[in-house]
Structure formats: C-alpha cells, structure tokens
Amino acid sequence: MAIGNLYVIAAISVIGGGLFGFDISSMSAIIDTKVYKCYFNQGDVVINADGSESCQGPTSNTQGGITAAMAGGSWLGALVSGFLSDIFGRKHSIMIGSVIWCIGCILVCASQNIPMLIVGRIINGFSVGICSAQVPVYISEIAPPTKRGRLVGLQQWAITWGIMIMFYISYGCSFIRGTAAFRIPWGLQMIPAILLFIGMIFLPESPRWLARKDRWEECHAVLTLVHGKGDPDATFVQREFEEIKSMCEFERDNADVSFLELIKPNMINRTHVGIFTQIWSQLTGMNVMMYYIVYIFSMAGLEGNNVLVSSSIQYVINVVMTIPALIWLDRWGRRPTLLIGSTLMMTWMYANAGLMASHGKAAPPGGLNNTPAESWEIHGPASKAVIACTYLFVASYAITWGPASWVYPPELFPLRVRGKANALCTSFNWAFNFALGWFVPPAFENIKWQVYVLFGVFCTAMTVHVFFMFPETTGKTLEEVEAIFTNPHGIRYIGTPAWKTKNEYARGATIERVGFEDEKKVGGTVHTESA
Structure with missing residues (x-):
C-alpha cells in the first residue's frame, strides 16, 4: 500500500539530500x-615540546x-540521473542512488590510503548526484503549486540536518583513539x-x-491517492489529470526528447536560468563555509575544541x-528570496574581507x-x-x-525534458562544487583574505543577473x-520582462480551494491550451 501523505512522501525522499x-x-x-592528519600525512612531522607529534x-x-572528489562524482551522477530517471522512473532512480551510496561508504570507511579514500568519495558523490537531481523532480511532479516550494525546500533542510548530525557524530568520535575516530562516522553514513x-x-x-x-490508470490512481483523499472524481484530481494529459499530447506532437532539446531557441532561456541558479548557489561561497569552516575559525583565533564547538553553531x-x-517560500516568491539572499x-x-x-x-x-x-590570523x-x-552569512x-x-x-521545464534538464542543472552545481572544493585550500594559502572579496564579487554579479533574467x-x-516561455504554438516567447512577472501564490491557493470549475470567479486563467 503506497503512502499518500505529501509530507511523509517528501520527508522520506529528501533523505537523499541528507x-x-x-x-x-x-x-x-x-x-x-x-x-586524520597523521594517517594521511604528506608533510613533515613536528615533535612538540611535550614529546607529542x-x-x-x-x-x-x-x-x-x-x-572535491565527492563533487566530481556528483557531477557525473547528476548527468547520468537524467537517463536513469527517464528509463526507470524518479522513485527507482533514487533507490539506485541509495545502494550506490552504501558501496561508497564501505570503501571510505575502509580507506587505507588517499587514493582509496578518493575513489570511495567519488562513488559516494555519484550517489549524491543522482539523488540531488531527481529528488526535486520527484517532489515537484507530485506536489500542488502552493506547496511545491515548501516540499522541495525540504531537500535543503535535510541537507542541513545531515550536516549537523554528522558533525556532532564526528566530533564525538574525535575523542576516540586511533583510526576509529574517522572510520566510525564514515561507516555510520550508510544508515x-x-x-x-x-x-x-x-x-x-x-x-x-x-x-x-x-500508464494513465496508475497516473490517475497516484493523483487520487495524493490529492484526492481517495476520491478519483475530486475537482483538483480531475484538473491535474487533464493538464498532464494535455501537456503529454502537446509534447508528443511538437518535440523530441534529448539533451539537445535544452539548447533549442524555445528552451535555451530557461536552460540558462536553471543552470545559473545552481552555479550561483555554489559561487555564494556557502560550501566554503561548510567544508573549511575549521580553517576559517582557526584563522579567527579559536583553538582546540573551541574550533569544532564554534563551527557546530553555524550548522x-x-x-x-x-x-x-x-x-513561507511559496508566499515570498522565488525572485525576492533570491535577490534578498x-x-x-x-x-x-x-565585511569579512574588510575585517581581515x-x-x-x-x-x-x-x-x-x-x-x-x-x-x-586575526585576533x-x-x-x-x-x-x-x-554566522550571519550562513543564516x-x-x-x-x-x-x-x-x-x-x-x-522551469516541461515534462518531456524535466528529468534531463534538472540533471543538467544539478551537474553544474556539482561541477562548481568540485572546482571550489579543490580551489579553496590553495586559495587560502596563496591569496589569503582576498578569497572573501572574490565571493563578494560573485554575490554582486548574481544579484544583477537574477533581477534581469529570472x-x-x-x-x-x-x-x-x-506559458512564461512559449506561446500556444510553441514559439519562443519574448514578452514580459523577468522583473515584471508576478507571484501567483494567492490565485493558486484560491484555485486549489474552490476548484478548477470556479477558477474564473477568482480571476485566474489555466493555460491548458499552451500546454
């Protein structure tokens, strides 16, 4: 018996983000x-005054x-996930990713040297790439419009929980003597x-x-389970079913399905927006704060356990x-959220650059x-x-x-290419995650505090880009x-500028409440003909 509660569905699937x-x-x-340093040491061993090393x-x-090895694997996994998702379905692609994760964890936990550790992290990354690309697609295709932001956003919340839980597990294990201090937390990642x-x-x-x-009967059954509370004739179920049917018919008549579809004139604009959403999310510098926070706080004068405890506060x-x-993301709207952030x-x-x-x-x-x-160093x-x-940056x-x-x-994308499109967008997230993960330690070593200036410039550029193009x-x-991107004939739509597009939360909420048949009473328009 399948589960039909939207929040339970999201809570389980976003473990992939975790x-x-x-x-x-x-x-x-x-x-x-x-x-860790002594087991994977590549440098000098210093004998301290008390005789310790x-x-x-x-x-x-x-x-x-x-x-960066994990992000490199994630890049490949995200690209492959589009094909997996189209062939096996969103659900089974996520399940495949979870199996691959366990294989990677076994290798990481048993690492005898740096090459083995890197291979294990690449396999882990391959799993994360699949799940991070297809979990948002899966939830987006199940959730109603007014809950989509909240439910897909649970992916990020799961990531934050995963970071915090694993950090405290690793912190606790750091008091264990020997290599078990890192092997235990690396093994527990399989759970x-x-x-x-x-x-x-x-x-x-x-x-x-x-x-x-x-598989129309199964499609209708899922809509009934999730949105109709068991009633196959529920108004919202019928509306969703008809819109999905109209979209599928239009797509079969008007488009092929391949990655090349994403760079055609009627698709290139949304492809560029989706890709840059993921690129900019990395160029904010957030993962620098996540991966290398202990470096930053050590440079800020913290020592010993204070570094780890203070780092955990940001998690x-x-x-x-x-x-x-x-x-409230669905009420705020996407544009204001991205611009303010x-x-x-x-x-x-x-501010950090100036202080440093x-x-x-x-x-x-x-x-x-x-x-x-x-x-x-700064004191x-x-x-x-x-x-x-x-801390304010993380918040x-x-x-x-x-x-x-x-x-x-x-x-942003129509059904026919949504799996591949989100896979492509997510692959850029991981490509830049890979680049930054590798770039930041040498950057701190060579350009020092100017690293903050670099990410400040990126944040400035993304503000301008979002305002004019998203x-x-x-x-x-x-x-x-x-309908934002195409007219009823599938021709590229060049009309309302991005900064004039409106938040339709209120209309969508009312439509869900009163039903499709009463939509005209609330001033809405369903674009089934554009589908």
Whole structure:
C-alpha cells in the first residue's frame, strides 16, 4: 500500500539530500584532527615540546582534491540521473542512488590510503548526484503549486540536518583513539541510505512520469491517492489529470526528447536560468563555509575544541534558519528570496574581507597549526566580528538560496525534458562544487583574505543577473510555467520582462480551494491550451 501523505512522501525522499549533508560534515569535522592528519600525512612531522607529534596532513592541493572528489562524482551522477530517471522512473532512480551510496561508504570507511579514500568519495558523490537531481523532480511532479516550494525546500533542510548530525557524530568520535575516530562516522553514513531505500518502497511513482509512459490508470490512481483523499472524481484530481494529459499530447506532437532539446531557441532561456541558479548557489561561497569552516575559525583565533564547538553553531543556525523558508517560500516568491539572499551574503563577504585586511596579518610560514591553508590570523574584537559575519552569512543563505536553488530549476521545464534538464542543472552545481572544493585550500594559502572579496564579487554579479533574467514561478502549475516561455504554438516567447512577472501564490491557493470549475470567479486563467 503506497503512502499518500505529501509530507511523509517528501520527508522520506529528501533523505537523499541528507546524504549530501552527511558527506559535507564527515570531512569538515575531521580534516583538522590529529588522527586524520597523521594517517594521511604528506608533510613533515613536528615533535612538540611535550614529546607529542603534529602532522601537516595532506597538502593543500591534495586536501582540496579529497574534498572535491565527492563533487566530481556528483557531477557525473547528476548527468547520468537524467537517463536513469527517464528509463526507470524518479522513485527507482533514487533507490539506485541509495545502494550506490552504501558501496561508497564501505570503501571510505575502509580507506587505507588517499587514493582509496578518493575513489570511495567519488562513488559516494555519484550517489549524491543522482539523488540531488531527481529528488526535486520527484517532489515537484507530485506536489500542488502552493506547496511545491515548501516540499522541495525540504531537500535543503535535510541537507542541513545531515550536516549537523554528522558533525556532532564526528566530533564525538574525535575523542576516540586511533583510526576509529574517522572510520566510525564514515561507516555510520550508510544508515540514512538504508532508511531511504526502505522508505522509497512504500512511496508512489511520479504521476507525470507514469503519464509520460502511457500508464494513465496508475497516473490517475497516484493523483487520487495524493490529492484526492481517495476520491478519483475530486475537482483538483480531475484538473491535474487533464493538464498532464494535455501537456503529454502537446509534447508528443511538437518535440523530441534529448539533451539537445535544452539548447533549442524555445528552451535555451530557461536552460540558462536553471543552470545559473545552481552555479550561483555554489559561487555564494556557502560550501566554503561548510567544508573549511575549521580553517576559517582557526584563522579567527579559536583553538582546540573551541574550533569544532564554534563551527557546530553555524550548522545549528543552518538548520533553524531554513525553517522560515520552508513555511513561507511559496508566499515570498522565488525572485525576492533570491535577490534578498544574494544582497545579504554580498554584505557579509565584503565585511569579512574588510575585517581581515584591516585587522589581520599573515600567519607564520607553514600556516597556523602546521596547516598551510590557515595562512592568515586575526585576533581580538575583529576576530569575533569575523565569526559573527560568518554566522550571519550562513543564516542569510539558509533562508534564501539554500532551499530556493533546489526548488526553482525543476519548475522551469516541461515534462518531456524535466528529468534531463534538472540533471543538467544539478551537474553544474556539482561541477562548481568540485572546482571550489579543490580551489579553496590553495586559495587560502596563496591569496589569503582576498578569497572573501572574490565571493563578494560573485554575490554582486548574481544579484544583477537574477533581477534581469529570472522570472517568477510561484503559485503556477508546472504546466502554466510553460506559458512564461512559449506561446500556444510553441514559439519562443519574448514578452514580459523577468522583473515584471508576478507571484501567483494567492490565485493558486484560491484555485486549489474552490476548484478548477470556479477558477474564473477568482480571476485566474489555466493555460491548458499552451500546454
């Protein structure tokens, strides 16, 4: 018996996002610990005054490669997920991803050297790429318009929970002697994947994917289960079914299905918007804060357990500040959320750059704590201001770009290419995650505080880009979003500028309440003919 409650469906499927969160903090909480540095050491061993040893650990370039290996695998997994999703369905693609994750965790947990660790993280990343691309598609195709942002945004919330839970597990295990300090948390990462696989067994398949495969009875049954409370004649069920049917008929008559479809004149604009949503979400610098927060706080004068405890505060902030977006993202709209978020993050990045430049100084040769990436130091009130700005940055991301960057891309594309399109968009997320994961440790080593200036410039550029090019999709059905980009004949639509598109939440909520037949009474228009 399949589960029909929307929130239960979302809660189970977004565990796939939690895998990404687990992977982030399984590295960030461990890279600065003695046992990790000494086991994977590539540098000098320093004998301290008390006779203990301090190891440099992997070089900055190697550590960047270890961290980026997961994102590299995710890039490939995201691209492949489009084909998997179209062939096997959204549900079974996510289940495949969970199995691959367990294989990667076994290799990472048993790592004997750096190459083995990298291979395991690549396999883990392949799994994350599949799940991160297809979970938003799956939820988008099941959720009604007024709940879509909230439910897809749960993916980001799951990521934040995964980061926080894994960080505290890793922190607790850091007190264990020997390699078990990192092998135990790396092995425990399998648990959420096992739960995800079991939970997905009881969830329905995407009704839109079923329709695409001409499994109309199953499509109608899923709509009845999820939206009709068991009533196949419910008004909203009938409306959704007819819109899906109209869209499928239009697509069969007017389009082929391939990645090449995404660069055709009638699709290139939304492809560019979806891709840059994912690119900009990485270029905010948020994952720098996630992966390498221990470096940043060490440079801000924190030492020992204070680094890990203070780092964990930002993970708690990340979880808590995502909640308002889950509740109100569909009311706020996508454009205001993205614009306000990038403006705030730009402010905190420039503030940190100014504080570092005016109150900091270069660290001794070899870096703080024998870590070359910790190449700058700042003390006193200015260091507390850096920590505060870092927390504010995380809060700004969590309530805006964090959930919105997962919600927005799947809304842009028609059914025929949605799986491949979101796979392509997500692959760019991972490509830039890979580049930044590798780039940041050497960047801290070589250009020091100017790293903050670089990300501040990125935040400035994305603010301008979003304002002029990103249309509002809130409150519209996935079929209605098509009308933003095409006219009834499928020709490219060049009309209302992005900054003049409107938030349709109020209309969508009323339509859901009073039904399709009464839509004219509330001033709405269903674009079934454009589908």
